[in-house]
Amino acid sequence: MSQGPISLRDKLVETGLSPEIADALDAMPQRRVQLDPRRPFREPGTARDEVIFVSSGLVSKYKTDAGGRRQIVALRFPGEGILPREGQAAYGIQAIVKSEALVGKAADFDPLIEKYPELARYFWRLIQRNESIGYEWLINCGRRDSTARVAHLLAETVTRYGIDPAKEPLANPFTQQQIADITGQTSVNVNRVFADLERQGLIKRTGREIHFMDWNEMLRVASFQPSYLD
Template identity: 30%
Template structure:
């Protein structure tokens, strides 16, 4: 796959919220991109680091995370192909969390100056990146509500609903099944649960006939039932109507 095809993933992701004019799409496809391959479990950018480039997730699954005093990890967000999870580094120079891979991944690095120049020249691109940061903030709020107030089964169901909805929006799912390359331990780290508790509650969701999780693949067996358990309303993702399940 050439660099332009990876940048098309960026355009596709930005357009899940709002369409871009032809000229802006073409300008995004001309961004300089340096590709690097990572194995699963590697840091792309570490907490405290200062960078001069943004990271475009081109293949694989990436997460933001923090390590607390006793060595436990809290996953803060999940990022799919087309995401630039550190777009804030354009203005916030020092990373206050880690950005790492959960699976083998290809990451494209785009110089900050190239992105800044583009946003100065094309206000719709600047708006698109600003919108992405606002959507990320909306997702953070939903995750905070989940960790703070939802039961463990509801948290798990909500993560499944969100993940397949986002995968569908970027063309990586048919809305029924998708790759879910997360271990149960990683899901527990994202939801603030112990692995033992996570395993028990996931088994309950399976036994209720809501989902099937097998060989790193998620299949939704009862979408309405899963949404009811999760209290899932996709409006917080701010997707265009054609991108929703």
């Protein structure tokens, strides 16, 4: 997690795109933007005629209800992105931690999709993966108890960051309120869950670092099956 910004071109090749097409996408006009976690990068209801690639940090999609209460509905880790859509988007975009993103225009992105069918298939697979993650989050908020919800989020975060929990801790990127906004709880209850996970001997916290003391039991408590992330 301490690594520098991820190369768009290298990430595309690493995840299965041909070097030729990765070069074409990397050459698309784009600007490098710093995202401040203290304020939204994009508000709900604004146009999404852009493609966003997260090169460092961690970025969220969020929605608010009529009372202004926030629910974080998706996360984008380094190497992941947000595709253009027609019209206004119902979700906002905000960094979880200080982040960097590459932002390009849909007008430059769409011709590449039309030119390279392989690129369209590549992004279609990513859409299907994000759909699977969304279903898992729905189950997490709707059916799992408070402890399992937080444990599942931690397990998913470790997996998506590519951390080996047997060798290194998770530098927790979330505030307790952000975890509450993801798992549909209050921050007070999230604090109780962390204390309970420590009492059970599943984690140990040192500052913002979370050390996993019994990873297999953590996965069992979370009902975590990583296949939905494939």
